[in-house]
Amino acid sequence: MKIRRYLSILPLGGLLFHAGCSRTPEEHIRGSALGTGYTVTYQASRPVDPFVIKQKIEDALEEITGQISNWNPSSEVARFNASPGPFSMTISQHFVELLHLASQLSRTTEGALDPTMGALIDAWGFGVNRSQRVPVDSRIQQAMTQSGLRNLVLDSRSATLSKQNDCAVNLSALAKGYAVDVIAGILDQAQIEHYLINIGGEIRAKGTRSGKVWEVGIPSPGGGPEDLLATVKLQDQAMATSGTHRKFFQANGTDYSHIIDPRTGRTVNNALVSVSIVAPDCAVADGLATAILVLGRDAGLRLVESVPEAEGLFAAKEESGELEVVLSSGWPSDSTGSDSR
Amino acid sequence: MSHFVNFSLLFFFVTLVASGLLRFFKPFDLITARVHIVFGFCVLILVGLHLFARRHYFMQMLGKSAHAQEGRRMRPWKLIGGVITAWAGILVAALWNLPPVGQLMSQSHESRNRAIIFRPEEPAAAREIENGFEMRRLDEGEALLQVEILWGSAFQSPSRFTSLFNSARPQIAIWAESSSGSMIETFFVSQESAFSEGIKWSGNELGRVDILPLWRHSYTLVNGVDPRGRVDSYSAATPEHNFSVSDYLRMEAQAFTINVEVNVPDDMNDFYHSDQAEDSKGHMHPGLGQPSVLYSARITPSEGQTYYLLDFVGHGGSSSEMDGNVYYDSRHLTTARQLIERALVKVVVQP
Numbered sequence: 001m002k003i004r005r006y007l008s009i010l011p012l013g014g015l016l017f018h019a020g021c022s023r024t025p026e027e028h029i030r031g032s033a034l035g036t037g038y039t040v041t042y043q044a045s046r047p048v049d050p051f052v053i054k055q056k057i058e059d060a061l062e063e064i065t066g067q068i069s070n071w072n073p074s075s076e077v078a079r080f081n082a083s084p085g086p087f088s089m090t091i092s093q094h095f096v097e098l099l100h101l102a103s104q105l106s107r108t109t110e111g112a113l114d115p116t117m118g119a120l121i122d123a124w125g126f127g128v129n130r131s132q133r134v135p136v137d138s139r140i141q142q143a144m145t146q147s148g149l150r151n152l153v154l155d156s157r158s159a160t161l162s163k164q165n166d167c168a169v170n171l172s173a174l175a176k177g178y179a180v181d182v183i184a185g186i187l188d189q190a191q192i193e194h195y196l197i198n199i200g201g202e203i204r205a206k207g208t209r210s211g212k213v214w215e216v217g218i219p220s221p222g223g224g225p226e227d228l229l230a231t232v233k234l235q236d237q238a239m240a241t242s243g244t245h246r247k248f249f250q251a252n253g254t255d256y257s258h259i260i261d262p263r264t265g266r267t268v269n270n271a272l273v274s275v276s277i278v279a280p281d282c283a284v285a286d287g288l289a290t291a292i293l294v295l296g297r298d299a300g301l302r303l304v305e306s307v308p309e310a311e312g313l314f315a316a317k318e319e320s321g322e323l324e325v326v327l328s329s330g331w332p333s334d335s336t337g338s339d340s341r
Numbered sequence: 342m343s344h345f346v347n348f349s350l351l352f353f354f355v356t357l358v359a360s361g362l363l364r365f366f367k368p369f370d371l372i373t374a375r376v377h378i379v380f381g382f383c384v385l386i387l388v389g390l391h392l393f394a395r396r397h398y399f400m401q402m403l404g405k406s407a408h409a410q411e412g413r414r415m416r417p418w419k420l421i422g423g424v425i426t427a428w429a430g431i432l433v434a435a436l437w438n439l440p441p442v443g444q445l446m447s448q449s450h451e452s453r454n455r456a457i458i459f460r461p462e463e464p465a466a467a468r469e470i471e472n473g474f475e476m477r478r479l480d481e482g483e484a485l486l487q488v489e490i491l492w493g494s495a496f497q498s499p500s501r502f503t504s505l506f507n508s509a510r511p512q513i514a515i516w517a518e519s520s521s522g523s524m525i526e527t528f529f530v531s532q533e534s535a536f537s538e539g540i541k542w543s544g545n546e547l548g549r550v551d552i553l554p555l556w557r558h559s560y561t562l563v564n565g566v567d568p569r570g571r572v573d574s575y576s577a578a579t580p581e582h583n584f585s586v587s588d589y590l591r592m593e594a595q596a597f598t599i600n601v602e603v604n605v606p607d608d609m610n611d612f613y614h615s616d617q618a619e620d621s622k623g624h625m626h627p628g629l630g631q632p633s634v635l636y637s638a639r640i641t642p643s644e645g646q647t648y649y650l651l652d653f654v655g656h657g658g659s660s661s662e663m664d665g666n667v668y669y670d671s672r673h674l675t676t677a678r679q680l681i682e683r684a685l686v687k688v689v690v691q692p
Contacts, residue, residue: 024443024444024447025447025448025452025453026453027455028455028456028564030456030563030564030565032584032585035579036579037562037563037565037584039456039564039565039574041456041565041573041574047438047440047443047444049438176579196573196574198565198574198575198576200579201575201576201577201578201579202576202579203574203576209573214573214574215571215572215573216572216573216574216575216576217567217571217572217574217575217576218575218576218577219575219577221578224664224665224666225558225559225561225664225665225666226558226569226664226665227664228571228572231571231572232576239576240576241576241577241578242578243577243578244578274577274578276576
């Protein structure tokens, strides 16, 4: 009978209708890039093939690495740095964008962030050679003459980067944050409404996770795996954390962190051990976090308060060895974290 | 014969469905997979016999028109065309993961737990050997990483747990860490801990973070999943290293650490047991007994050494401590110190 016939196709119709309407289950993608690992968790309102998304992410990361990775000898940055000045070369999109952003942040931070301090990084052995040591003063002075934005000229129209001396570019201070933003663009283009991207601790979140705001933990520096300094609720925001406790070397009983102050040519030596920045873009958050480690607590706090939509959590080691946590005035109120200002 | 086939299909098909549902909704299990495959073959044979027995029906349907109920004439080719169309549509949907197949598959345990399921890299393989265990991780050229464990007197090999419903198998994890303590690669994790965060272990519902806390916390760096589900992700200063041990199996590579963590259920002693106060250092969740034990060896490729002995380092802590830190006070460990007699690493690096 007709009714029985139509009844028999109802379950199939229901399945198709359900497939079209509901949020798809969570997908997880992970891999490695830029010397660390990445994870992408996403959920869309329509099926999105995770293998296709992963391929797009891997392609983008390979493109970024091929342009701005100092550890890839065939990258544009590596080739630019290896060529003695005077030298000019045409550079690609990611290189141009990242250099622009780094230059802007350098001005905003009054030189605490400098994309041209490749020579200083190499002098301290935190670069490709990895021969960490305390350089002699003359070596530092020489590296400082090669550093500084004044040594670079970028012609945005022709995408040509020029240098007159042996200036070396290093964009690693905000490379991971930038890569996070690029991946976010890929997911937005695929019309994925809910996602969390993490590349080596630099994070960007959009939407929610099954209706709940994404929650991100900030581990306590030097603490165990379960020690959290704070938990942050991220909604359509990015977060980046920089610290001095994971990359450093010891010489003559002194710890030398991998964060170098471009203004002095020496590794930083202030109380800050970890800085987490929340901002709309991950590249900005990444750059600010590194710059604030250079500036120190008070100047860093003034900087964060001056940047629109940026908020910060600073962890500083007091003389007693205790950890002091300082929050900027607009730090998300529904996040956990102690304020001891 | 047809009665035999019909009734057999009833039983065999129901078993196939049951094992298929278990495989779909529950973590991977070798027993379930084995039952499903075997009964799949049986159903295949029975269906073949059934179709053979009904061959006259098909010939009749294809040979002349058949009359449907209520006197309407039914054209067999219309019926067959409908069947083939439905079959082709579902096949295409299954091959290309189109709706609603994608939606259906996303409900499986594998899809819902992809982030937490561990599978070793292809060139890594593990097997039980006589009174021991061996893991081999091959690499380019002749580079090799091999871990050989000789079990101690207190260890009962998983192969001795022949009972189908015995969930008391020892749990083992073998992994490499960089010199800064960040996980490089996991080579082996026991089946139960590999596929699910929650495990029924010796009759008790436990988390794998309770059974292998040191490995599970270290694994968070790779899969980004908080073992206790407190947060969705972590933002921390970036640990810089590679996620493959291949980069460490070279003469000029940096030093790294090989770790073996082992835990067996119900090995309580006077100090570690569930009756201790919950906040005491000896309190353990029911079913756990003594904490997991950790054996490690620091591998320095540039030294050219081939064999390294793993030393006992510490343990994963009691239930009130299990925070991923290694605990070095082993005064109260008894039989847990007798789980491993000897653990040896063989390292062959690329020149």
